[in-house]
Amino acid sequence: MSDAGPKGRTGRRDEAAFAITPPQIVGPFYPIRERPDLATNLARPMGSAAEAQGQLIYVRGRVLTPSGKPVPHALIEIWQANAAGKYRHPSDMNPAPVDPNFKGFARLTADASGCYSFRTIKPGRYPTAEGEIRPPHIHLTVEGRFDRLVTQLYFAGEAENLADRWLNAAPHPDRLIVNLQEPPSHLEKHAMVADFDIILASG
Numbered sequence: 655m656s657d658a659g660p661k662g663r664t665g666r667r668d669e670a671a672f673a674i675t676p677p678q679i680v681g682p683f684y685p686i687r688e689r690p691d692l693a694t695n696l697a698r699p700m701g702s703a704a705e706a707q708g709q710l711i712y713v714r715g716r717v718l719t720p721s722g723k724p725v726p727h728a729l730i731e732i733w734q735a736n737a738a739g740k741y742r743h744p745s746d747m748n749p750a751p752v753d754p755n756f757k758g759f760a761r762l763t764a765d766a767s768g769c770y771s772f773r774t775i776k777p778g779r780y781p782t783a784e785g786e787i788r789p790p791h792i793h794l795t796v797e798g799r800f801d802r803l804v805t806q807l808y809f810a811g812e813a814e815n816l817a818d819r820w821l822n823a824a825p826h827p828d829r830l831i832v833n834l835q836e837p838p839s840h841l842e843k844h845a846m847v848a849d850f851d852i853i854l855a856s857g
């Protein structure tokens with residue numbers, strides 16, 4: 655009798671329990687002028703007079719290996735457009751306004767169990783230099799002990815998801831798309847929550 659079942663001695667069946675998060679391009683707006691703050695609250699950066707404009711969201715999840723082991727203390731960098739689709743970046747030619755209360759970049763560390771969360775606003779869609787419209791998305795880099803993944807997170811139900819060539823170039827675009835859900839009672843009533851586990855190939 656084989657022991658190749660889900661709980662077999664080798665555990666091999668379990669190795670594909672979590673599918674690797676597909677990579678995405680860095681894009682032109684990786685922060686270059688300022689070192690991103692060590693922070694988890696992008697919706698109200700240190701020194702801001704008010705909250706950033708836009709739909710408040712919490713993104714939360716775990717950084718894991720394909721076998722489901724936590725990747726402790728992974729370093730996560732985040733960069734994104736504001737609610738109007740504008741990056742605070744010298745290369746962004748979009749005439750949409752800058753939000754004085756939104757920087758759109760930060761870095762943070764997952765905890766010992768691989769858990770992370772950050773508070774931000776849902777980014778707006780924006781035109782590219784080639785005349786395409788990119789769907790709302792958040793850029794992330796995730797650095798574990800062995801891997802450095804560059805990827806992007808997208809939101810379910812956005813019309814531009816269907817045509818976006820970067821999202822659709824991913825081997826499994828669905829792994830990069832999150833659903834916004836109602837918040838748990840300890841968060842603001844007007845917030846929405848997205849769960850996004852990040853699976854690194856080696857950890």
Ligand SMILES: [Fe+2]
Nearest residue numbers: 681683791793
């Ligand atoms: Fe982008």
